[in-house]
Amino acid sequence: MYPHKSSNFHIMMFPWFAFGHMIPFLHLSNKLAEKDHSIIFLLPEKAQKQLQHFNLHPHLITFHPLKIPPVDGLPAGAQIASEIPLSLTNLLFIARDRTKDQVKAVITATKPKIVIDxxxxxxxxxxxxxxxxxxxxxxxxxxxxxxxxxxxxxxHKVRSLTKDELAVPPKGYPSKTVVLRPHETRFFSFISHVFAEGISIIERVTTSMKECDVIAIRTCREIEGKFCDYIASQYNKPVLLTGPALPEPSKKPLEERWGKWLGGFQPGSVVFCAFGSEFILEKDQFQELLLGFESTNLPFFLALKPPVGATTVEEAFPDGFEERIKGRGVVWSGWVQQVSILDHPSVGCFVSHCGFGSMWESLMSDCQIVLVPQHGDQFFNTRLMADELKVAVEVEREDNGWFSKESLCKAIKSTMDKDNEVGNMIKENHAEWKDTLLKPSFMSDYIDKFVQDMQQLVK
Incomplete structure (x- = not known):
């Protein structure tokens, strides 16, 4: 049931029950397994089948499914964040808390050197x-x-962050540009006000950060060194870095129908858009997005979830949209091979929500980058990319967070126009960062150092 005892180092992984957390934890597990370290990976029963194909070293990475107990108000059978609305997140945290005895039993039985949570x-x-x-x-x-x-x-445990406080950088924060704007504070205010059995979601995270032996971050010093140093000084403990910890590029060819469709356009002419597997737009913003792509007069491939209230993307199309974009536009609600699409020679621009995984993938591509952040860390990732690294363009928004078809079109055209000064600047900066990130030992050096630091931790 558990990994073989001859491995170098035994670790337990216990990520939050969301694919946006479990998948990066599994990517890191794969990197550690390459070094012959064994891992027990705790996850909800329902997630095991969906994550199995990400486990590249099943002889060293053992999934241990947890039985998720029922909680009043939590939909029957719900085990993963994507199965519930954001408003019920507190109930899933309660369910996670109630796995404590199971977690303790696994720790007692397997005696890992380190638990990563x-x-x-x-x-x-x-x-x-x-x-x-x-x-x-x-x-x-x-x-x-x-x-x-x-x-x-x-x-204090009962204290919550207000929207006004979230709009102001904390004392000593090392950037004037990587900040939240007033309309972007709602998500973080929400998670500081939502309590599960007497403790807020944000308090759970900060307590874990305060009580752990070491903080680790999925980033690199070249891009976020000053923020890592600030966290280390404020929490008064070491901060280790794993680098992006991305999987090796898939050798599986791009799905034939998409490869054939993309191959019908000139090199660098297609705009690709993806907002991740979990985010869902309101219908009016979804339609505005589609009209923005239409108005670029460029070929486009959109990978989007149906908007709120719709079961398919087609039923939410603006009037006449499907006929007008026939032959030059695709709107697809299924899973796509994002990295393979970004690597296709016909794709010249990536419009992204700037989730952390997509951020790294965009930096390692040759595509121009346009950002439309939706919530959480995406706002910080966007400011980092657009304002500090200057490798992307952020779509302008109104004070309430709405973006118009005109602002989306303007941002895309500014990057795709070969004579545009901004577009040329971000292309040059992007090329320099890509060269840095793709140096042969860049990723492996971070993992090697992370392993050394873990071994020092348990000496």
Missing amino acids: DSSYWLQEITKPIGIKTINYRITSAAESAFVMVPASNF
């Missing part, structure tokens, strides 16, 4: 008495943790 405020109650070290692994940007988790860590 992201949001279990009670984990150290299990690990500290038996001398097991813990790492809080931040899979979002260091800038987000520096801006939000530092001030939150100073609050």
Whole structure:
């Protein structure tokens, strides 16, 4: 049932029950398994089948499914964040809390050297008495943790962050540009006000960060070094970096129908858009987005979920849209091979929500980058890319967060116009960062250093 005892180092992974957390934890697990370290990976029963294909080393990475207990108000059978609305997140945290005895039993039975977690405020109650070290692994940007988790860590358990407080950088924060705008504070205010059994979601994270032995972040010093140093100084503990910890590019060819469709256009002419597997737009914003792509007069491929209230993307199309874009536009609601599409020679621009995984993938592509952040760390990632690294263009928004078809079209055209000064600047900057990130030893050096630091931690 458990990994073989001859492995170099035994680790337990316990990510939050969302694919946006479990998948990065599994990517890191694969990198560690390459070094012959064994991993017990705790996850909801329902997630095991969906994540199995990401496990590249099943002889070293063992999934241990947890039975998720029922909670009043949580839909029957719900085990993963994508199965519930954001408003019920607190109930899923309660369900996670109620797996504590199962987690303790696995830790006791397997005796890992280290447990890597992201949001279990009670984990150290299990690990500290038996001398097991813990790492809080931040899979979002260091800038987000520096801006939000530092001030939150100073609050009493019943204290909540207000929208006004979230609009102001904390004392000593090392950037004037990677900040939240007033309309972007709602998500973080929400998670600081939503309580599950007496403790807010944001308090759970900051307690885990305060009580762990070491904080680790899925980033690199070249891009976010100053934010990592700030977190280390404020939490008064080491901050280790894993680098992006991305999987090796898939050798599976692009699906034939998409390869054939993209192949019908000139090199660098197609605009690709994807907003991740979980985010869903309101119908009016979804339609405005589509009209914005139509108005570019460029070929486009959109991979989007149906908007709120719709079961298919087609039923939410603006009047006459499908006929007008026939032959030059695709709107697809199924899964696509994002990295393979970005690598296709016909694709010249990537319009993204700037989730952390998509951020790294865009930096390693040759595509121009246009950003439309939706919530959470995406705002910080966008400011980092557009304002600090200057490798992307952010779509302008109104004070309430709405973006118009005109602002979307303007941003895309500014990057795709070969004579545009901004477009040429971000292309040059992007090329320099891509060269840095794709150096042969860049990724492996970070993992090697992370492994060394973990071994030092348990000496």
